[in-house]
Amino acid sequence: MSENKSRTGTTRRSFLQGAAAVGVGAVSASAAKAQAADPLITEVQPWAQGFGDGVDETPYGLPIQYEGDVIRRNVEWLTADTVSSINFTPIHALDGTITPQGCAFERHHSGAIELKKEDYRLMVNGLVDTPLVFSYADLERFPRENHVYFCECAANSGMEWAGAQLNGAQFTHGMIHNMEYTGVPLRTLLEEAGFDTSGDVSGKWVYVEGADASSNGRSIPMEKALDDVLVAFKANGEALRKEHGYPVRLVVPGWEGNMWVKWIRRIEVLDSPVESREETSKYTDTLEDGTSRKWTWAMDAKSVVTSPSPQSPITHGKGPLVITGLAWSGRGAITRVDVSRDGGKSWETARLGKPGEKMALTRFYLDVDWDGSEMMLQSRAIDDTGYIQPTKTQLREVRGLNSIYHNNSIQTWLVRSNGEAENVEVS
Amino acid sequence: MSENKSRTGTTRRSFLQGAAAVGVGAVSASAAKAQAADPLITEVQPWAQGFGDGVDETPYGLPIQYEGDVIRRNVEWLTADTVSSINFTPIHALDGTITPQGCAFERHHSGAIELKKEDYRLMVNGLVDTPLVFSYADLERFPRENHVYFCECAANSGMEWAGAQLNGAQFTHGMIHNMEYTGVPLRTLLEEAGFDTSGDVSGKWVYVEGADASSNGRSIPMEKALDDVLVAFKANGEALRKEHGYPVRLVVPGWEGNMWVKWIRRIEVLDSPVESREETSKYTDTLEDGTSRKWTWAMDAKSVVTSPSPQSPITHGKGPLVITGLAWSGRGAITRVDVSRDGGKSWETARLGKPGEKMALTRFYLDVDWDGSEMMLQSRAIDDTGYIQPTKTQLREVRGLNSIYHNNSIQTWLVRSNGEAENVEVS
Numbered sequence: 001m002s003e004n005k006s007r008t009g010t011t012r013r014s015f016l017q018g019a020a021a022v023g024v025g026a027v028s029a030s031a032a033k034a035q036a037a038d039p040l041i042t043e044v045q046p047w048a049q050g051f052g053d054g055v056d057e058t059p060y061g062l063p064i065q066y067e068g069d070v071i072r073r074n075v076e077w078l079t080a081d082t083v084s085s086i087n088f089t090p091i092h093a094l095d096g097t098i099t100p101q102g103c104a105f106e107r108h109h110s111g112a113i114e115l116k117k118e119d120y121r122l123m124v125n126g127l128v129d130t131p132l133v134f135s136y137a138d139l140e141r142f143p144r145e146n147h148v149y150f151c152e153c154a155a156n157s158g159m160e161w162a163g164a165q166l167n168g169a170q171f172t173h174g175m176i177h178n179m180e181y182t183g184v185p186l187r188t189l190l191e192e193a194g195f196d197t198s199g200d201v202s203g204k205w206v207y208v209e210g211a212d213a214s215s216n217g218r219s220i221p222m223e224k225a226l227d228d229v230l231v232a233f234k235a236n237g238e239a240l241r242k243e244h245g246y247p248v249r250l251v252v253p254g255w256e257g258n259m260w261v262k263w264i265r266r267i268e269v270l271d272s273p274v275e276s277r278e279e280t281s282k283y284t285d286t287l288e289d290g291t292s293r294k295w296t297w298a299m300d301a302k303s304v305v306t307s308p309s310p311q312s313p314i315t316h317g318k319g320p321l322v323i324t325g326l327a328w329s330g331r332g333a334i335t336r337v338d339v340s341r342d343g344g345k346s347w348e349t350a351r352l353g354k355p356g357e358k359m360a361l362t363r364f365y366l367d368v369d370w371d372g373s374e375m376m377l378q379s380r381a382i383d384d385t386g387y388i389q390p391t392k393t394q395l396r397e398v399r400g401l402n403s404i405y406h407n408n409s410i411q412t413w414l415v416r417s418n419g420e421a422e423n424v425e426v427s
Numbered sequence: 428m429s430e431n432k433s434r435t436g437t438t439r440r441s442f443l444q445g446a447a448a449v450g451v452g453a454v455s456a457s458a459a460k461a462q463a464a465d466p467l468i469t470e471v472q473p474w475a476q477g478f479g480d481g482v483d484e485t486p487y488g489l490p491i492q493y494e495g496d497v498i499r500r501n502v503e504w505l506t507a508d509t510v511s512s513i514n515f516t517p518i519h520a521l522d523g524t525i526t527p528q529g530c531a532f533e534r535h536h537s538g539a540i541e542l543k544k545e546d547y548r549l550m551v552n553g554l555v556d557t558p559l560v561f562s563y564a565d566l567e568r569f570p571r572e573n574h575v576y577f578c579e580c581a582a583n584s585g586m587e588w589a590g591a592q593l594n595g596a597q598f599t600h601g602m603i604h605n606m607e608y609t610g611v612p613l614r615t616l617l618e619e620a621g622f623d624t625s626g627d628v629s630g631k632w633v634y635v636e637g638a639d640a641s642s643n644g645r646s647i648p649m650e651k652a653l654d655d656v657l658v659a660f661k662a663n664g665e666a667l668r669k670e671h672g673y674p675v676r677l678v679v680p681g682w683e684g685n686m687w688v689k690w691i692r693r694i695e696v697l698d699s700p701v702e703s704r705e706e707t708s709k710y711t712d713t714l715e716d717g718t719s720r721k722w723t724w725a726m727d728a729k730s731v732v733t734s735p736s737p738q739s740p741i742t743h744g745k746g747p748l749v750i751t752g753l754a755w756s757g758r759g760a761i762t763r764v765d766v767s768r769d770g771g772k773s774w775e776t777a778r779l780g781k782p783g784e785k786m787a788l789t790r791f792y793l794d795v796d797w798d799g800s801e802m803m804l805q806s807r808a809i810d811d812t813g814y815i816q817p818t819k820t821q822l823r824e825v826r827g828l829n830s831i832y833h834n835n836s837i838q839t840w841l842v843r844s845n846g847e848a849e850n851v852e853v854s
Contacts, residue, residue: 047690048640052538053670054509059498060490061529064669066543071486082481094664095609096573098525102488103665111479116493141747143794146523146780182522213475236663237521238530242491243480263474320568353573367570 062102069093072103075171078159083111084214086153087243088174091304091326092311097178097353097361098148101241104177107153107257109214109278112243115263120211120247122189122231126269127204129194136233136247142184142192145230147253148360150328152176152299154256154283154405160392161407164423168311172411172423173304176328178361181251183232186225186267195269197226207274208250211265218259219273220252224297228253231264254330254359255297256405258283288400299330301389302408303337303364303381314419318372323350327362329383334362336382341368343376343412343426344391350379375415376426392425489529496520499530502598505586510538511641513580514670515601518731518753519738524575524605524780524788528668531604534580534684536641539670542690547638547674549616549658553696554631556621563660563674569611569619572657574680575787577755579603579726581683581710581832587819588834591850595738599838599850600731603755605788608678610659613652613694622696624653634701635677638692645686646700647679651724655680658691681757681786682724683832685710715827726757728816729835730764730791730808741846745799750777754789756810761789763809768795770803770839770853771818777806802842803853819852 063070072087079085089105099105106112117136125131153175159165166172186206191197204222209215220229230251233240240246245262252259258278273279273295284292305325308314314321327334334356338347353363364379380389392409399406414424490497499514506512516532526532533539544563552558583602586592593599613633618624631649636642647656657678660667667673672689679686685705700706712720732752735741741748754761761783765774780790791806807816819836826833841851 045638047540047542047638048642050640051510052535052540052639054538055499055501055512055514055533055535055670056509058514058533058539058668058670059500061499061668061670062487062489063666064541064673066673067666070665072482072488073486074482082483083478085482087482087485095571095661096607096664098607098663100527100663100665102529106482106485108479108482111481112485113474113479114491115474137743141743141749143778144522144749144751144780144792146790180523180525211472211474212479213477215475234522236525236527237523238497238527239490239494241485241488243482243485243488246491246493316564316568322568322571324571351570353571363573365571 070103072106073170075166084109086155086175088170089177090170091174091176091306092169092309094306095324095363097326097363098236099177099179101179101235101238101244104179104244105151105153105175106243107175108212108243109216110212113212113263114242115211115247117247122248122264123266124189124193125266126207127195127271128190128269132193134189139184139231139233139248142188144182144184146180146182147230148178148180148357149251149253150176150178150359150361151251151257151260152328152330154258154296154299157407157409157411158404160411161396161403162401164412164425167423169304169306169309170311175257176361179235180237181230181232182234182237183230183251186229186231186250189231189267190225190269201226203271205270205273207268207270207276208259208261208264209266210245210261211263216258216261216278217274217276218261218278219270219276220259222269224252224255254299256283256299259297283405285399285405286402288402296406299328300406300408301327301329301331301334301381301383301387303327303379303389304411305339305377305379305413308377308415308419308421309413310421310423313421314370314415317419318370321368321370323366323368323377325364325379327356327364327379327381328360329381329385329387330359331387332384333358334381335384337362337364338380338382339364339366340378341375344378344410347380356384372417374417376424377413377415377421378410380410497530499533500597502593511536513582513602515597516604517597518601518603518733519596519736521733522751522790524753524790525663526604526606528606528662528665528671531606531671532578532580532602533670534602535639535670536643537639540639540690541669542638542674544674549675549691550693551616551620552693553634554622554698555617555696559620561616566611566658566660566675569615571609571611573607573609574657575605575607575784576678576680577603577605577786577788578678578684578687579755579757581685581723581726584834584836584838585831587838588823588830589828591852594850596731596733596736597738602684603788606662607664608657608659609661609664610657610678613656613658613677616658616694617652617696628653630698632697632700634695634697634703635686635688635691636693637672637688638690643685643688643705644701644703645688645705646697646703647686651679651682681726683710683726686724710832712826712832713829715829723833726755727833727835728754728756728758728761728808728810728814730754730806730816731838732766732804732806732840735804735842735846735848736840737848737850740848741797741842744846745797748795748797750793750795750804752791752806754783754791754806754808755787756808756812756814757786758814759811760785761808762811764789764791765807765809766791766793767805767807768802771805771837774807783811799844801844803851804840804842804848805837807837
């Protein structure tokens with residue numbers, strides 16, 4: 001408890017110091033927000049005059065009607081059909097780090113299929129002693145692990161390469177979710193089929209494919225397959241939702257979401273990668289000279305301010321303001337996040353909601369006293385490898401303008417004096 | 428990544444060693460479960476013959492129809508009306524540690540009310556310099572924290588004092604949930620109203636009440652109020668659901684759920700407790716001699732095997748079996764969980780899914796090779812204060828049989844050779 005106490009104390013002091021630094025007394029500004037209490041409220045409020053809903057009315061609850069805009073959204077022009085499209089997490093309206101399954105980013109290549117546990121089979125074949133087919137019930141008999149991991153589409157922020165395109169954090173950075181996954185290590189199933197994991201596995205690969213029409217096949221080097229990949233059947237404690245791959249999906253921590261194959265039906269051990277469609281014509285990065293980078297699996301350190309942002313404007317005028325956002329790295333844990341209010345000229349170190357965890361979203365906060373002037377809001381993430389999230393200019397110098405995937409550059413929101421925000425670029 | 432790797436390795440080795448200890452070769456037993464792979468599956472499976480759902484079909488997703496039994500349930504005879512009743516978490520069917528809001532335990536005293544953010548007000552009054560009324564928008568301007576905490580009803584397992592009553596972990600232990608809460612420390616709001624938190628606060632109390640008809644008022648000593656209590660508005664990243672207190676509830680880490688006042692409307696600073704209905708005629712523990720214990724706020728260390736259990740029988744016969752459950756302590760972090768298969772005669776140390784966190788659920792696993800004989804399954808939790816979860820006999824010796832609340836004794840499931848389980852007592 002003393003840990004919480006001191007953290008609270010520090011937070012509050014930081015808040016006051018930050019406010020003092022910009023020359024406004026935070027306590028008075030803050031107190032001004034709340035109304036003086038009326039000691040004589042004699043009217044019984046309508047919601048206290050009778051009974052509310054009984055427990056039998058919510059066997060499985062949904063958000064209250066007033067939160068009806070906190071939903072996944074897709075971008076109609078982005079793909080030819082909604083069965084091969086993307087549903088963006090409403091990150092502008094969320095806080096903390098966990099993404100509820102119901103509004104968690106999902107991407108399909110041929111739609112979300114419906115597959116009963118009883119019909120589910122997972123084949124492990126190829127360079128193994130004994131090719132095996134597992135039922136769902138079989139998978140439940142192996143030792144399980146739980147980990148909170150983020151899943152980010154390689155194309156997240158992809159529309160922003162050429163300039164500021166989409167007006168909202170949900171659309172620029174919402175191809176991501178963060179859930180507590182429960183599953184069996186892929187290593188366990190490979191060992192079960194007799195693959196020798198104790199020796200030199202370099203040059204070996206697994207090819208993984210899903211049960212949907214697209215199959216979405218991807219090659220994964222054996223070192224990663226044996227390290228931390230999970231064959232997962234629960235997310236945030238409950239069964240995977242249909243659109244997240246019910247009953248079983250692959251979890252490939254820190255690596256691009258396309259490899260997290262849903263409705264996974266087959267894992268083949270090979271001595272070379274397949275070079276499938278999804279890892280050649282798609283999910284490679286075309287450079288300025290026309291050549292392409294391939295095997296760009298890990299998602300580099302990245303961050304975004306989720307509020308204020310275009311879908312989450314400031315509505316309360318000047319004074320105390322909570323600036324918040326998310327940071328993550330596919331190569332490790334976030335160690336620091338900096339926030340700039342002047343388009344990158346100066347930076348302040350943000351407060352992390354909790355110490356960063358490997359390959360999981362980290363929430364950051366900067367509690368400021370806003371003087372009402374225009375801000376060019378940015379955030380930059382730093383991970384435990386020492387990597388610092390680059391500017392868009394820095395990234396373009398290396399990667400050109402032809403890429404779609406792996407845009408992890410710093411995002412800028414112009415916040416106007418009236419509190420409204422828009423997606424802009426700083427030159 | 429090396430951390431994950433070694434954990435996986437250790438896990439697997441433990442599993443094999445455990446299996447060897449009971450004299451059965453786990454690899455062959457395990458391999459026998461999976462079918463040999465048929466290399467010539469030529470038929471295209473129905474779910475791969477066309478498209479699934481497009482992303483526009485799931486703006487906010489619900490569990491797939493096949494999981495329709497993983498829902499909250501109430502016990503009809505427990506209370507006179509469903510507006511003053513309990514919805515139990517389906518813990519027998521969940522894994523990991525996070526409880527989705529949609530199936531998270533809830534308890535009302537006069538039903539779940541509907542309150543818009545615009546109509547929401549929180550008064551802080553009493554022994555403060557400046558009584559204040561905060562709107563929802565005001566609350567959003569203070570520095571926030573995120574913590575995963577369990578919320579357990581003091582009456583959880585209460586029906587079990589006199590003997591084994593309810594056949595299922597959902598009903599014996601499901602008055603609990605575990606969510607990532609986001610909110611403002613109560614300390615911050617008290618300071619905002621001018622309460623001096625720097626001096627001696629002993630003897631001071633806050634009285635908290637909700638906006639529903641019951642008001643559910645409770646007194647909290649100031650030391651706790653200033654330590655880690657949150658005025659929370661999000662759970663698992665999104666707005667509180669209506670039944671969890673939308674838009675704002677109190678979070679009182681480690682203490683009985685009745686104090687986690689929903690739709691919180693007032694916090695009054697006093698120099699004595701109120702001794703309200705909810706802390707005198709209710710939520711006190713009547714002892715053998717007719718006197719009652721009061722102010723029994725903290726939830727002592729407790730655990731339960733969630734599977735196998737009466738609602739989650741073993742369906743696969745003998746061989747590898749995952750025994751899993753939950754452990755928690757309102758006084759700190761879980762450091763160890765032991766599992767017994769013989770009704771407490773001998774104990775094995777379970778594997779924790781993650782190191783225990785303060786006042787949060789901890790998942791435990793024991794991976795065994797079941798020989799098909801009857802088991803008397805138990806678990807016992809140990810927290811970082813050194814406290815060991817007591818047997819029911821030990822607890823009765825101290826507390827008698829008149830209590831309803833704070834039954835944290837060891838639970839026993841009799842698992843029969845056919846895999847079915849039932850709630851029993853060991854003498």
